[in-house]
Amino acid sequence: GAGVSQTPSNKVTEKGKYVELRCDPISGHTALYWYRQSLGQGPEFLIYFQGTGAADDSGLPNDRFFAVRPEGSVSTLKIQRTERGDSAVYLCASSFLAGGYTGELFFGEGSRLTVL
Amino acid sequence: ILNVEQSPQSLHVQEGDSTNFTCSFPSSNFYALHWYRWETAKSPEALFVMTLNGDEKKKGRISATLNTKEGYSYLYIKGSQPEDSATYLCAFSGTYKYIFGTGTRLKVLA
Numbered sequence: 001g002a003g004v005s006q007t008p009s010n011k012v013t014e015k016g017k018y019v020e021l022r023c024d025p026i027s028g029h030t031a032l033y034w035y036r037q038s039l040g041q042g043p044e045f046l047i048y049f050q051g052t053g054a055a056d057d058s059g060l061p062n063d064r065f066f067a068v069r070p071e072g073s074v075s076t077l078k079i080q081r082t083e084r085g086d087s088a089v090y091l092c093a094s095s096f097l098a099g100g101y102t103g104e105l106f107f108g109e110g111s112r113l114t115v116l
Numbered sequence: 117i118l119n120v121e122q123s124p125q126s127l128h129v130q131e132g133d134s135t136n137f138t139c140s141f142p143s144s145n146f147y148a149l150h151w152y153r154w155e156t157a158k159s160p161e162a163l164f165v166m167t168l169n170g171d172e173k174k175k176g177r178i179s180a181t182l183n184t185k186e187g188y189s190y191l192y193i194k195g196s197q198p199e200d201s202a203t204y205l206c207a208f209s210g211t212y213k214y215i216f217g218t219g220t221r222l223k224v225l226a
Contacts, residue, residue, distance in 0.1 A: 042122075042218040107152075110159070
């Protein structure tokens with residue numbers, strides 16, 4: 001597809017369960033970001049990939065959160081032992097960086113996670 | 117901690133009114149200031165990216181200005197229409213990290 005694709009669009013799970021959220025970025029975009037938007041807040045930075053490596057994972061809230069991008073394209077955000085406070089919209093964005101960080105981020109529609 | 121603030125938090129205007137929102141950001145280590153428009157059930161969409169102090173950008177009825185010395189940007193919408201209803205996000209990029217404000221939720225009443 002032409003844009004950033006995120007699946008699932010909606011996920012309802014029970015407290016304590018494991019969840020995976022997938023992001024398929026725009027082809028050729030080397031930079032990939034995960035953000036989390038909780039109710040009433042702006043998107044909060046979680047992790048940034050440049051190629052296959054996580055260049056900055058300082059926004060991951062705790063060790064229950066992990067993300068991978070093994071081949072430098074698709075990324076998966078993994079959440080273990082989900083808690084009610086993890087309920088949010090998880091946004092993925094990609095960008096083609098060429099010598100600076102002024103480029104546009106292209107976002108997916110987000111994955112809405114609800115933990116009961 | 118880098119903080120990006122937006123005001124107002126939400127806004128209701130009548131169709132045809134003009135309106136504006138504010139984004140304030142750190143003035144140090146500045147690369148760019150971005151405005152995004154986020155409609156319900158859709159993905160955030162870039163409106164403008166501005167890099168230089170004094171930059172002004174315009175797209176149809178929407179325009180934006182940038183003051184990097186004092187750390188603020190304004191977004192203006194002239195003659196608001198119901199289809200302008202959305203959340204308007206600004207983001208500061210100082211390095212690879214884009215820091216977003218909490219957004220301004222605009223509702224245009226027909």
